[in-house]
Amino acid sequence: xxxxxxxxxxxxDLIKLLLGEGYVVxxxxxERNVIQKKEITSVGDLPKGYTDTQxxxxxxxxxxxxxxxxxSWAVGPASFKNSLFPAKQTLFExxxxxxxxxxxxxxxxxxxxxxxxxxxxxxxxxxxxAKVMTDGAYPDPQAVSVxxxxxxxxxxxxRPAENCFCTSFNTGxxxxxxxxxxxxxITEGNHRFLIRSGSxxxxxxxxxxxxxxxxxxxxxxxxxxxxxxISAISKSIDQENTPALLAxxxxxxxxxxxxxxxxxxxxxxxxxxxxxxxxxxxxxxLEEDFSAVxxxxxxxxxxxxxxxxxxxxxxVASKYRQWMTHKLSTWVDQFGEIGCVGCGRCITWCPVGIDxxxxxxxxxxxxxxxx
Amino acid sequence: MGKAKLAVWKFASCDGCQLxxxxxxxxxxxxxEAVEIANFTEMTRKVTDGPxxxxxxxxxxxxxxxxxxxxxxxxxSQTVVAIGACATAGGIQALRNYADIDEYLxxxxxHPEYISTLTTSKPISDFIKVDLELRGCPxxxxxxxxxxxxxxxxxxxxxxxxxxxxxxxxxxNVCVLVGQKMPCLGPVTSAGCGALCPAVGRGCYGCxxxxxxxxxxxxxxxxxxxxxxxxxxxxxxxxxNANTKAFEREFSS
Numbered sequence: 001x002x003x004x005x006x007x008x009x010x011x012x013d014l015i016k017l018l019l020g021e022g023y024v025v026x027x028x029x030x031e032r033n034v035i036q037k038k039e040i041t042s043v044g045d046l047p048k049g050y051t052d053t054q055x056x057x058x059x060x061x062x063x064x065x066x067x068x069x070x071x072s073w074a075v076g077p078a079s080f081k082n083s084l085f086p087a088k089q090t091l092f093e094x095x096x097x098x099x100x101x102x103x104x105x106x107x108x109x110x111x112x113x114x115x116x117x118x119x120x121x122x123x124x125x126x127x128x129x130a131k132v133m134t135d136g137a138y139p140d141p142q143a144v145s146v147x148x149x150x151x152x153x154x155x156x157x158x159r160p161a162e163n164c165f166c167t168s169f170n171t172g173x174x175x176x177x178x179x180x181x182x183x184x185x186i187t188e189g190n191h192r193f194l195i196r197s198g199s200x201x202x203x204x205x206x207x208x209x210x211x212x213x214x215x216x217x218x219x220x221x222x223x224x225x226x227x228x229x230i231s232a233i234s235k236s237i238d239q240e241n242t243p244a245l246l247a248x249x250x251x252x253x254x255x256x257x258x259x260x261x262x263x264x265x266x267x268x269x270x271x272x273x274x275x276x277x278x279x280x281x282x283x284x285x286l287e288e289d290f291s292a293v294x295x296x297x298x299x300x301x302x303x304x305x306x307x308x309x310x311x312x313x314x315x316v317a318s319k320y321r322q323w324m325t326h327k328l329s330t331w332v333d334q335f336g337e338i339g340c341v342g343c344g345r346c347i348t349w350c351p352v353g354i355d356x357x358x359x360x361x362x363x364x365x366x367x368x369x370x371x
Numbered sequence: 372m373g374k375a376k377l378a379v380w381k382f383a384s385c386d387g388c389q390l391x392x393x394x395x396x397x398x399x400x401x402x403x404e405a406v407e408i409a410n411f412t413e414m415t416r417k418v419t420d421g422p423x424x425x426x427x428x429x430x431x432x433x434x435x436x437x438x439x440x441x442x443x444x445x446x447x448s449q450t451v452v453a454i455g456a457c458a459t460a461g462g463i464q465a466l467r468n469y470a471d472i473d474e475y476l477x478x479x480x481x482h483p484e485y486i487s488t489l490t491t492s493k494p495i496s497d498f499i500k501v502d503l504e505l506r507g508c509p510x511x512x513x514x515x516x517x518x519x520x521x522x523x524x525x526x527x528x529x530x531x532x533x534x535x536x537x538x539x540x541x542x543x544n545v546c547v548l549v550g551q552k553m554p555c556l557g558p559v560t561s562a563g564c565g566a567l568c569p570a571v572g573r574g575c576y577g578c579x580x581x582x583x584x585x586x587x588x589x590x591x592x593x594x595x596x597x598x599x600x601x602x603x604x605x606x607x608x609x610x611x612n613a614n615t616k617a618f619e620r621e622f623s624s
Contacts, residue, residue, distance in 0.1 A: 031545075032545040032550070032572070033545070033550060033551070034545050034550060036545075057549055057593070058549060058552070059546075059549050059550050060550075077540075077545060077546065077549075077550075078543060082543075087540070087541040087542075087543070088541055259586075260586075260589065261586075261589050262586065262589070263534075263536075263558040263559060263585075263586045263589055263590055264534070264582075264584045264586065265534040265536040265537070265557070265558035265559075265582075266533060266534055266536055266537045266540075267536045267537075267540065267546070267558070270536070270537055270540035270541070271540065281529055283517070283520070283521075283526075283529060284520055284521075284523075284524045284526075285516075285520055286398060286401035286402065286404075286405055286516065286519065286520050286523070287401055295541065296537070296540075296541055298533065298537055300533075300534075301532065301533040301537070302532060302583045302584065303532055303533070314584075315584075316584050316586065319584075348549065349546060349549050350549075351536075351546070351548045351549060351555075351558050351590070351593060352589055352590070352592075352593045353593075
């Protein structure tokens with residue numbers, strides 16, 4: 001492992017080196033008053049001085065012009081899901097001419113992408129989604145290509161939001177598995193960045209940058225950042241017991257209670273970095289043309305569970321239950337791990353602020369009352 | 372088999388949905404190729420008698436004559452499709468349903484005694500069996516094209532029935548309700564417009580009417596908690612799709 005210390009200029013050097021290596025660098029930036037991922041070309045594109053305030057159903061971004069901090073915010077609404085699994089994608093299209101159909105398959109992008117400034121929960125979310133999309137007999141070509149051609153430069157979290165609960169699933173605030181390079185922003189003492197390699201590819205890149213070697217006090221300063229973040233996270237879900245808890249409580253009265261508030265608008269599923277439901281739409285046009293499109297679907301749509309003449313789930317209670325029990329319980333049966341990474345997006349971006357951690361706690365509480 | 376005969380009918384409306392058909396522009400010629408436009412007086416004087424394979428009905432029923440005419444249209448049509456908020460919900464003119472019609476007439480007309488009207492504005496489906504409804508104020512021209520294309524292929528048309536929020540997120544818009552506390556009807560409104568207003572930083576006006584399972588009470592509670600004036604919330608629900616159960620209960624209670 002290589003571990004170096006860089007200043008803000010050093011971050012710029014890293015971005016420039018990645019660009020020189022042919023990577024399209026997708027990193028955080030500010031757009032429409034939220035942290036968004038976008039193509040970046042220099043350290044100047046990063047959200048310097050921005051901090052966010054997230055509460056259930058609310059997001060606010062503020063800027064302190066005097067602050068040198070580049071990464072003092074938690075995740076914005078858009079995850080990197082769109083890279084592995086685009087919101088809307090034409091799979092093939094074609095034309096019918098003289099009774100014969102000709103099909104053009106859409107090419108899978110093959111350029112190199114660097115996911116820069118990605119949070120540990122995002123790295124974990126991409127891994128959960130990749131398991132769904134690339135494991136098994138029919139791997140998704142786009143997801144396979146993106147995974148193969150991507151480099152992950154993660155940033156450890158120094159300022160979690162109120163809705164974060166990554167500590168429940170060991171998906172943050174420290175970065176670990178699946179990262180090529182790991183950055184930690186240190187604000188104590190001199191403002192600086194600890195930059196470590198997490199893979200051979202990351203090592204090869206860092207070895208070309210003239211960073212000062214990290215000293216033990218830099219490493220202990222980084223450990224303090226992590227410890228502070230861990231203690232700042234107050235929400236949690238009991239990873240060990242929740243899958244069985246939800247499986248036991250399919251008939252709970254909590255679902256009807258949630259349905260009183262739930263708008264069944266599907267926002268939670270759209271912002272979730274692991275929700276993978278898709279609708280495949282085959283259609284013809286007016287000119288003997290046809291296409292197959294895959295777009296994000298949501299278990300909150302009535303059409304989602306529609307089979308030969310009716311929808312399986314028609315009530316809001318059953319839809320919310322489906323989403324939450326899949327995420328926290330049946331996902332384990334299906335994929336051998338939990339489907340939540342604790343990023344908190346579903347809490348922040350729910351227009352009425354329904355909190356998956358609170359609802360889980362209420363179910364557990366209701367059960368203990370009955371005992 | 373000859374080409375399918377298409378008719379377009381107008382009831383109480385602003386003609387905006389008929390204009391959406393004309394707005395198909397590039398595809399309009401393809402539509403004219405694919406079907407016989409047999410009766411569409413906004414487009415052509417040439418009218419062919421029924422029966423018709425597809426009748427598109429714009430507008431709401433607001434007179435006794437309308438109520439008779441729509442029955443005749445049903446009789447002469449294989450398929451009836453109601454297009455737009457007027458035809459599917461009664462439209463903006465359905466605000467009369469919640470007011471005194473005589474007061475309205477007196478305020479608008481110098482000689483209200485010449486006006487013969489019903490006291491309500493109602494959707495087409497209140498009078499006849501409607502095979503399909505295309506929502507919106509106005510309708511989305513893509514839905515009109517999809518309607519014709521699907522009819523030609525003998526398949527069901529693919530019209531979205533999910534919320535505006537999903538359309539918004541798929542487009543990469545930022546939620547104005549969560550991000551700015553801006554009043555927005557997106558979570559309870561049916562998709563179809565492509566999340567037009569949130570894309571330019573405005574809240575949704577509910578042009579496509581209530582989505583299935585629309586929990587308007589919960590949204591109204593939240594808007595109020597966000598600081599939106601209760602009277603404004605009532606007025607948000609009382610527009611083009613006022614005469615729908617889900618929206619009505621938020622301003623009439």
